[in-house]
Structure formats: structure tokens, C-alpha cells
Amino acid sequence: xxxxxxxxxxxxxxxxxxxxxxxxxxxxxxxxxxxxxxxxxxxxxxxxxxxxxxxxxxxxxxxxxxxxxxxxxxxxxxxxxxxxxxxxxxxxxxxxxxxxxxxxxxxxxxxxxxxxxxxxxxxxxxxxxxxxxxxxxxxxxxxxxxxxxxxxxxxxxxxxxxxxxxxxxxxxxxxxxxxxxxxxxxxxxxxxxxxxxxxxxxxxxxxxxxxxxxxxxxxxxxxxxxxxxxxxxxxxxxxxxxxxxxxxxxxxxxxxxxxxxxxxx
Amino acid sequence: xxxxxxxxxxxxxxxxxxxxxxxxxxxxxxxxxxxxxxxxxxxxxxxxxxxxxxxxxxxxxxxxxxxxxxxxxxxxxxxxxxxxxxxxxxxxxxxxxxxxxxxxxxxxxxxxxxxxxxxxxxxxxxxxxxxxxxxxxxxxxxxxxxxxxxxxxxxxxxxxxxxxxxxxxxxxxxxxxxxxxxxxxxxxxxxxxxxxxxxxxxxxxxxxxxxxxxxxxxxxxxxxxxxxxxxxxxxxxxxxxxxxxxxxxxxxxxxxxxxxxxxxxxxxxxxxxxxxxxxxxxxxxxxxxxxxxxxxxxxxxxxxxxxxxxxxxxxxxxxxxxxxxxxxxxxxxxxxxxxxxxxxxxxxxx
Numbered sequence: 001x002x003x004x005x006x007x008x009x010x011x012x013x014x015x016x017x018x019x020x021x022x023x024x025x026x027x028x029x030x031x032x033x034x035x036x037x038x039x040x041x042x043x044x045x046x047x048x049x050x051x052x053x054x055x056x057x058x059x060x061x062x063x064x065x066x067x068x069x070x071x072x073x074x075x076x077x078x079x080x081x082x083x084x085x086x087x088x089x090x091x092x093x094x095x096x097x098x099x100x101x102x103x104x105x106x107x108x109x110x111x112x113x114x115x116x117x118x119x120x121x122x123x124x125x126x127x128x129x130x131x132x133x134x135x136x137x138x139x140x141x142x143x144x145x146x147x148x149x150x151x152x153x154x155x156x157x158x159x160x161x162x163x164x165x166x167x168x169x170x171x172x173x174x175x176x177x178x179x180x181x182x183x184x185x186x187x188x189x190x191x192x193x194x195x196x197x198x199x200x201x202x203x204x205x206x207x208x209x210x211x212x213x214x215x216x217x218x219x220x221x222x223x224x225x226x227x228x229x230x231x232x233x234x235x236x237x238x239x240x241x242x243x244x245x246x247x248x249x250x251x252x253x254x255x256x257x258x259x260x261x262x263x264x265x
Numbered sequence: 266x267x268x269x270x271x272x273x274x275x276x277x278x279x280x281x282x283x284x285x286x287x288x289x290x291x292x293x294x295x296x297x298x299x300x301x302x303x304x305x306x307x308x309x310x311x312x313x314x315x316x317x318x319x320x321x322x323x324x325x326x327x328x329x330x331x332x333x334x335x336x337x338x339x340x341x342x343x344x345x346x347x348x349x350x351x352x353x354x355x356x357x358x359x360x361x362x363x364x365x366x367x368x369x370x371x372x373x374x375x376x377x378x379x380x381x382x383x384x385x386x387x388x389x390x391x392x393x394x395x396x397x398x399x400x401x402x403x404x405x406x407x408x409x410x411x412x413x414x415x416x417x418x419x420x421x422x423x424x425x426x427x428x429x430x431x432x433x434x435x436x437x438x439x440x441x442x443x444x445x446x447x448x449x450x451x452x453x454x455x456x457x458x459x460x461x462x463x464x465x466x467x468x469x470x471x472x473x474x475x476x477x478x479x480x481x482x483x484x485x486x487x488x489x490x491x492x493x494x495x496x497x498x499x500x501x502x503x504x505x506x507x508x509x510x511x512x513x514x515x516x517x518x519x520x521x522x523x524x525x526x527x528x529x530x531x532x533x534x535x536x537x538x539x540x541x542x543x544x545x546x547x548x549x550x551x552x553x554x555x556x557x558x559x560x561x562x563x564x565x566x567x568x569x570x571x572x573x574x575x576x577x578x579x580x581x582x583x584x585x586x587x588x589x590x591x592x593x594x595x596x597x598x599x600x601x602x603x604x605x606x607x608x609x610x611x612x613x614x615x
Contacts (some may be wrong), residue, residue, distance in 0.1 A: 061478070164351035170338035171345035171418055172314055172365030211607045 020198075028245070034238035052239035061240055065247060068204055068221040071135075071234060075142035076199035080192060081148025082143070088180070091158045105151040109146050117141055117209030135218035143148045146199040158193030199254040201253065204248045222246075268329025269294045269453050270315055272461065277310050284475040285310045294329075294419075297446055297454040302474035308457045311474070312422050315455060317341050327421055339368075344413030344452075348425040349407045352397035358384070358408050359393040363414035364575040370590040378605045383415040383521075384408075385585060386445065405432045410445070414452075423463070424604035439466050440505040461501050465489065473497045491606055498539040498608065505545070505579050516607065517576025524602045524611035525551045540600050542569070544579035550556035550599030554579060558594045572598060 003012050013170040016058060034040060035056075037045030045168040083105070108116055120141045124131040165187060169179040185192070207222040214223055221244045228237035277285040285307040292298040300308035313319045314326055317338035325334045333341050352361050362380045363612040371379070381486050383389045387407040397405055407424065413421060426442075427435045443466070446454060458464055464471045466484045473481040473488065473496065481497040482487060492498035495506055509516035511534050518538065530536050547570070556574035568589050570581045581598055590596050 028464055064507075071544075162349075162351065164347055165353060167316070167318055167338070167367070168345065168347065168351040168412075169364065170318075171341075171422075172368060172412065173339050173342070174364070175339055175370035178338075178368050182368075183353055187353075207321060 008112065028159045031238045031241050031245075033237055035242045040234075050100075053243075056239035056243050057234050059217055059219075060219070061243070064219050064224040066220055066243070067135075069247065069251075071139055071142055071218075072200045072203035074139050075084055075203045076196050078143045079150040079199045080140075080154075080196050081149040082187075083147045083152075084154045084192060084197065085155040087151050090155060090182075102155070105148050107148070109148045113145055113206065113209040114212065116145055117212035120144065120209070121212055132213075133215045135215065137215075138210060138218055138220070139214050141213055142203045142206055143202045143207060145206060146202050149198050149202060150195045152165060153191055153195040154188065156159055157188050157195075161187055192254060193258055197252050199246055200251055200255070204244065268331075269296065270298075270420055270455060271327040272311065272314075273325040273327065275311070275314055275321045275326055277307075277314060277319050283477050285314065285321075288479055289481060290472055291480065292420075292453050294453055295450050296469045297456060297467055297584060298456060299456045299468035299471045300474055301458060301461060301464040301471050302480075303500070305476075306474040307385050307477040308474045309424055310477075312424050312457045313421070313454055315341075316345055316422055318531075326569075337552075338480075341611040342416075342418055343420045343422055344416060344418035345422040345572075346406075346409045346424065346426045347411050347545050348428055350397075350409040350429075352405055352408055352412070354397050356396075357393070358397070358400070361397065361408060362412045362415045365412065367579055369416065379415055380607075383411040385439070386414065386448065387411040402430055403438065406430065406438060407441075410442075414445075414449070419452065421452050421454045423454060425458055426456075428460070435463075439463060442467055444527075460596055465501070471501070473500060475500070479562050492539060492595055492608070495537055495539070497609060498537075498606070502541055502572045503580070505538075505540045505542060506608075507540070507577055507579070509536055509538045509605070510534070511536050518554070518577075521554060521575070522530055523554075523605070524606055525605045526602065526607075527607055528591065530607055534609065539608055540604060541605045542580040544604040545579065545583075545598050545600050547581065547583050547586070547596060547598060549597050549603075552602060552605075555595065556596045556598070558590050558592055563589070570596070570598075572596060574598070 003009050016109055033045050034099070035052055036048055036050065038051075039045065078197030086105060090098045093101065120137060121132060124140070125136055133138060149233060161184065165178055165183055169183045170176075173220045174182070205222060206220075207226060210223055215218065221240065225237050225244065226241050228240060272290045275285060275288045276283065287493055288307070288311055298471045300311055301351060302308045303480070310319060314321055315328070317333065317336060321334060325332055327333065327340060328343070340378055353364065358363065359380050362383050363376050366376050366379060380393070381390065384434065385575055387410050389404065389407045389411055392404060392408070397408065400408065410426075426559060427438050428440060440480070440611075446452070454466070456467060468485060470484055471488055472479055472480060475496050478495050488497055488501050490522075492501065493502070498504040499506060507518050509518045509523070510526050511530050512522070513532055514527060514538065515522050516527065516538060523538065525538065554572075554574045556572040556579065558570060559573050559578060560571040562569040563585075566584045568586045570583065570590070571579065572579045
């Protein structure tokens with residue numbers, strides 16, 4: 001405990017609430033309020049309605065939700081596979097090689113995602129690989145953007161993994177591939193899981209690169225929200241945003257449940 | 266399957282830092298060899314060279330007749346137990362023990378029987394369904410041993426297996442290990458430790474290591490009663506080492522003449538006289554040494570006296586004294602001529 005006195009604790013809590021509420025909680029609460037209101041002319045919204053949700057959970061909004069979920073799940077699974085593979089490979093490299101890989105995988109985070117989007121657009125609009133105009137270009141861009149996070153969290157977990165487990169397994173006669181599947185990956189499972197959750201959440205909310213790439217038949221939810229607010233349907237946009245938030249939190253909650261069970265093992 | 270271990274001039278270096286220098290050592294089939302030395306002496310490196318986790322810069326390692334120097338660890342047929350046990354936390358005890366057999370594709374029908382056998386041998390049969398985190402340190406240790414034995418290795422490598430246990434458990438496990446070895450007389454054991462008691466209790470032979478080199482090798486009795494180097498004498502049994510000048514049938518230590526067997530050490534040479542603290546007595550006697558008490562430690566059953574004699578600090582372990590001397594008192598110590606070993610100058614740095 002950093003603060004011991006009762007007064008000090010109260011003051012700290014007060015400071016926390018003053019900082020936390022306006023910055024983190026209130027904007028989200030405002031979205032929630034807006035999604036249920038018919039008018040908003042004064043300081044507070046008025047006229048309770050669930051009508052916006054009827055629009056937000058049907059038709060093109062529902063399609064957009066499915067699109068987002070499919071994109072996010074595919075991108076995070078791909079990113080997890082690629083990122084873990086690279087992290088495992090990097091761990092067995094000498095210092096120099098590992099640094100090169102670390103830097104390479106940091107690039108998509110360091111570069112603004114608009115630039116990544118543009119790069120993907122330019123790279124895959126000409127033969128031999130034309131992905132422009134297909135859903136694959138969106139999934140590809142998301143994968144590139146989130147792989148960095150998968151790589152980093154798995155890398156960090158590998159560093160923490162005691163090499164004694166691997167060595168004990170090898171001394172018992174297990175081939176390296178057997179050690180990987182039966183010992184290393186199960187021990188890394190909690191981190192893989194956390195990485196998957198992070199990738200999923202990032203992909204669900206990705207807008208800037210997606211804006212440059214999405215084809216008409218593959219319109220993710222953030223683009224839908226942007227489009228709705230852009231044409232002035234603020235309340236519908238708010239309802240769709242709440243749906244996006246709820247869907248993401250629901251999946252993250254499920255993922256974290258799996259994680260606690262994995263780390264308990 | 267019985268197979269020994271042979272080191273043939275094995276050197277290991279990390280960059281320019283030599284951590285094992287031309288080790289020549291043979292562990293006979295069925296023998297328990299302790300590698301004894303302080304940390305950084307190269308003993309663990311030697312064990313890891315047998316396991317295949319370090320690659321020798323030069324020299325060969327043999328297990329039985331087989332040259333394993335270039336083989337990856339999983340093809341070497343060894344059992345290994347390390348200090349922190351490294352039980353797989355996501356597997357139950359029985360799965361841990363079965364791991365090696367599954368990895369080596371032992372027929373499925375055989376595995377449960379052999380798991381039960383290995384757990385029986387280490388007294389862990391009733392814990393088969395537990396996870397490692399539900400076991401105490403001593404129990405985890407037994408499971409780690411069962412896991413290593415279940416693959417029926419010809420060679421068992423033990424790397425400081427008892428150092429994470431408290432003193433009482435440790436002496437119990439020492440007895441267990443001795444019993445296990447009696448039950449498995451064909452298994453050669455390489456036992457790395459920094460604890461001389463473990464080495465003296467368990468080993469058929471002890472290899473004493475220091476600064477990447479083998480200093481001495483022999484049976485515990487040989488090393489204890491007649492150490493060949495100063496390092497062995499002080500590391501095994503914490504002996505007093507007194508600088509002396511050799512005369513005929515006697516040596517002079519400061520102004521005192523001491524009667525000892527000078528063996529083949531040349532007259533007039535300087536040498537080191539090695540006397541075990543528990544063989545030093547208080548009071549006058551043959552080979553008397555007078556000095557001033559520098560420190561008194563009560564250790565329950567014994568008193569340890571540190572006495573400054575002619576510029577050297579002499580240790581004496583005495584059965585508990587009714588009236589121990591105080592610090593600064595003048596006392597006389599003695600030892601029997603046959604209890605001292607003279608180390609010639611030529612062998613002081615093995």
C-alpha cells in the first residue's frame with residue numbers, strides 16, 4: 001500500500017474518480033444514453049426509445065456485425081499463428097537475428113495504420129496478386145496490423161518460460177516437435193489466449209486502414225458507425241456502437257474465461 | 266541396461282571463458298559418481314555436457330560404448346533430475362511420469378504399469394491424480410525422480426537434486442536415493458552437488474572440481490583421510506591447512522616441531538600440513554600448539570574453537586565443553602601424529 005492514512009485513501013479515491021469518470025466512463029455512458037433517446041436538444045437526452053436498436057440489429061447493421069466478427073476472428077487467428085511462429089523462431093535465434101525480427105514486427109505498430117492500409121492497397125491492386133475489391137484485402141490488412149501485438153505478447157511469454165521444462169522434456173526422450181506441442185504451447189496457452197483477445201479487440205475497432213480498403217460487400221461495423229454519424233444519424237450510430245462494444249466485450253469475456261482455466265491447469 | 270559415462274578431454278567454453286577444462290573422467294556402470302565443487306567449478310557444465318544441453322568445444326562424451334557428443338538430448342537415453350524439478354505444471358503426476366514413455370512411443374498397454382511401478386518405487390503412488398502445484402517440495406522431488414526412472418535410463422543425472430529442500434527432508438531424501446540405487450544397481454548415477462555430506466554419503470567415488478578443472482578423484486574415504494590437494498582437504502571436511510617446513514620425521518610450524526609422517530616429501534621443502542578440526546584436541550598432548558582463542562562457536566553437540574597459533578587460525582571441533590574458554594584466553598591444542606596428512610608443495614595446486 002502506497003497510501004496508509006484513511007484520509008489519504010479517500011483523497012486518492014476521489015482523485016481517481018475525478019480523473020476516471022470524465023475521461024473513460026462518461027463518454028461511453030453518453031453513447032449508451034444517446035442510443036436509447038429520441039431527442040437530444042438540451043444538456044440531457046430525452047424520449048426513451050429502443051427503436052434505434054431495431055435498426056442496429058437488423059439488415060445491413062447485422063451484416064456489418066457478422067462481417068466485423070468474421071474479419072476479427074480470422075485476422076486474430078492468422079495473427080496468432082504467424083506471430084507465435086515468428087516469436088518461437090526468434091527465441092531460437094542469436095541476438096542480432098532476434099533484434100531484426102523484433103524490429104520488423106514492430107513496424108506495423110510504429111507506422112500509422114492509414115499508411116499500412118495504403119501500402120496494402122497499392123501492393124495488392126496489380127497482378128500477380130489482386131486482392132483489391134475482395135474481403136481478403138481487409139482481412140489481410142487487419143492481420144498485418146494485429147500480428148505485431150501477437151508477436152510481442154508471445155515473445156514476452158517465451159522469455160519468461162523456464163528453459164528447464166523444455167530440457168526436462170528433451171532428456172526424457174521427446175523430439176523437439178513433441179516438446180513444442182505437449183509442453184511449450186500448453187505452457188504458453190494463457191499468453192496465446194491473452195494475445196488472441198487483444199488482437200480481436202483491436203481488429204473489431206479498426207477503422208482507418210479499413211476505410212481505404214473495404215469493398216462494397218464487406219463493410220465492417222466501425223465503417224457502418226462512421227457512415228451513420230456522417231450522414232447525421234447520430235442515435236443509430238450510437239446504437240450500432242453499443243452493439244459493437246457489447247459484441248467485443250462478450251467475446252473478450254469468453255476468452256478470459258478460457259484463460260483463467262488454462263492458467264489454473 | 267547398464268552403461269557408464271566417459272569424459273574424454275571434454276572442454277566447454279562460453280566465448281573466451283573456459284568453464285570446463287579438459288575433463289577426463291570415467292563413471293563405471295552402476296557406479297555413483299559425485300561431482301563436488303563450489304559454484305562456478307564446472308560441475309554442472311559437465312553434467313549438462315552429458316545431457317546434451319551444452320556442446321563441448323573439444324573432447325568426446327561417451328554413454329556406454331556410444332559416442333554421444335553430437336547427439337541431441339532426446340536421443341541420449343538419460344534420466345535427469347534438476348534442482349527445481351521442472352515438473353510439467355499442466356500435467357498430473359501420472360501424466361508427468363508417463364511423458365517420457367509416450368514421447369518414446371512405448372506401447373500404450375505398457376505405460377500404466379510402468380507409471381505405477383515408478384511411483385511405487387518413490388512412494389508417490391497415492392498422489393498420481395494430483396497436479397505438481399498440489400505437492401510439497403519433497404513430493405515434487407520424488408515425482409521428478411519417478412519421471413526420470415520411468416524411461417529406464419542406463420544413466421541418471423542428478424543436478425543438485427536436494428538443494429531446494431530443507432535440512433531435515435534432505436537427509437531423508439539422501440536415504441531414499443541410497444535405497445533407490447540399491448534397488449537399481451545397474452544405473453550409473455552422476456550426482457552434482459556442492460554439499461560434501463551428500464557426496465560422502467551417496468557416492469562410490471567423488472570427483473572434486475574447482476575453477477573448471479578436476480582437482481581430485483577417489484573414494485570418499487580416500488579423499489577424506491588422505492586428500493591429495495589443498496583444495497580437496499579444505500573443501501571436503503574443511504581441514505586446517507598449516508604451512509610447514511619439512512625436517513626428518515617431523516615438520517616445523519612456526520617455532521614448534523610437530524611429529525608427523527613426512528612420507529616422500531623432501532627434507533627442507535615447504536609443505537602444507539592438513540589436520541581435520543574434529544581430530545584436534547584441547548589440552549596438552551603430542552604435537553601441542555599454543556595460541557590465543559579468537560572465536561568460540563557453540564554448535565549444540567560441539568564447540569568450534571578458532572585459535573590463532575603462530576599467525577595461522579586453527580579450527581578445532583570439540584565435544585561440547587562444560588567450561589569453554591573465553592575469547593583471548595591462552596589455550597593448548599594437540600593432535601595425534603597419525604591424524605595429520607602432509608601435502609608436498611608439488612601437489613598443492615592439482
